[in-house]
Amino acid sequence: MKWLWSLIALLLGRGRRGAPAQVDRQRLIPEQPPSPRGENIVLALLALAALCFAAFVAVYVLDRLPDQTQLLGLALGLGFAFAAAACIVVSRLLVPVEEISEPYANEPNIAEVEEVEQLVDESGSRLTRKRLLKVAALGTGGAMGAAILAPIASLGPAIDPDALRRDGWRRGMRLVDSKGRPLSADHIEPKSFYTAFPQDVSHDELWAPLVVVRVDAERLDLPHGRDPRLWAPEGIVAYSKICTHAGCAIALYRAPLNEATSARPALVCPCHYSTFDPATGAQVLFGPAGRPLPQLPLLIDGRRELRAGGHFSNDVGPSWWGVRRGRA
Template sequence: MSPEDQSPVTRGAKFVGVLVALRAAARAVRGRAPGSPPPAPESDVDPSRRTVPANPRMEALVGVLLVAAAAFGFAFTVIYIVASANTQLLGIAMGGALCLLAVACIVAGKFVVPQETHVEERGPLLDEEQTEEVVTMVGEGGEGISRRALLVGAGGVAGVAVLTASAAPLASLGPTLNPLHQTPWARGVRLVDDQGRPFRAGDIHIGTFYTALPEGKDPESFGAGVLVVRLPAEFIQLPAARRDWAPDGILAYSKICPHAGCAISLYRYPTYAPTSQVPAFTCPCHYSTFLPGEGGRLVFGPAGRALPQLPLVVDGEGHLRAAAGFHEDIGPSWWGVHRAQS
């Protein structure tokens, strides 16, 4: 039935139906008893009482517990002297002593000392008279001052100035932001492993990834680590501008995830072509997944940009070198991050 076929009656009925449904939903949310709920029930029973247990058996139990706690306590010192490397025994001794003391206290608190239920009245928090007096007294401190606005204004300005002055040196905590755009990679820097041995093109095999660092540079700097993989030609579909970045099918990418700065350490390589997906890097922190064959394109996860690629060359001796530095910033994004041209 198309809308034109509907008689006004049908449409009216539908409208009413919607209204009824809305009202039912509203009532379900508001509840069957609208308005403020009944006040909390107050009770006028007098619950005050005091009982003196006078329970020698419980007193004896507390005594036993205290002696046991003492034994555990002494045991800790002994264990500390003769077997200080035994964390388990130390823990049992100290934890046991404290737990036994705890039980002794709780048993004493519940069964040995007088048990009392006491009623205390709550006074009002707001005392109108006193509050007014305080306000008056504070106000009287300004008696006889005619240039109040001047003093308040100047005082405020002075306060802001002094606060700013004392906060300003915070800025000296941080250096300039220029290093954010720098990495140790530049044209000609050789790729080495964490022992400083240079990578040869022939060392890079299909199906696994290698972590490379820049030769002679600080390996602890954020941009130092790169991922190196070799892919068969069928998996490589680089953008036109990057055609010569992958000599012999060897590709290098920043190891630092452009999402939240973790080092990427998961590599997926198809082992059974018919069901597997293309090779991918995955960050173990938030599982952003990037395709090394497609210039580091993101296929899953929260990263806001592709994985930065490092152009490679193979030198005359067969060693891998950076053909240039990174063309974009590595690591997490910020206001001034240089993103890849796409």
């Protein structure tokens, strides 16, 4: 506790009285020569640290460099290493080391507090460019803070949360396979499963991947308001490939050879086996998913190629925010 009292008294004392008088006081620490070399090293290390932290933010924001994770780790690690090296150099070359031991009094002693103040003041006597060093330290601290706070941006769009609810599909957008080849309605076989993407759009977009299947027209029973001519032309249906449970990719299609004795055809998520019926708007047949897969309306153009007929029927992706807002 004594050290705490001393610290509080020191801070309050400094705040009240301003800088202590330097005159008529005998030095406690012997005068030491300035160390321009030490200051230059500290300034260089602080500048390198700030540069590394700024690089971390830049790599994080760009988000498309190869080996992104390794670069982020390298930038952050080097930033902290340079900042630590700067602190070590300050302690070794710029701050005089003086050990004075004496018993503490029970109550804070003003004379002792002033002595500590004097020690602190004299500790900086080797610094000739205090203001520049302060600016460099503040700059490095700011860059470090920005690097630590930058990943908060990944928690979601704070200014426009509805961006999570929008998809990039537009009426007329062409469906292509993973190699960029247009998907033809004539090539969609029954009992088969196709993955499609919007043409010229990154496959990494959450809204981009689709599963496309052809269902038996007799089984088709889409939710109210979905006209089969737009939502299932020629029995072809397209759903978001992102599972509405926890976001895995729908990667299995159960298409029994003998439908009379087997369970009906279904899209299946391999993570926790949520099972969706493609003939009924991807209603959940089984598993933990809380809502159907979003469906995309389709058009078949003059060349028999598949194109989007508009936007998804509902939100793409895991239901967490929908559940929390009661909109699952």
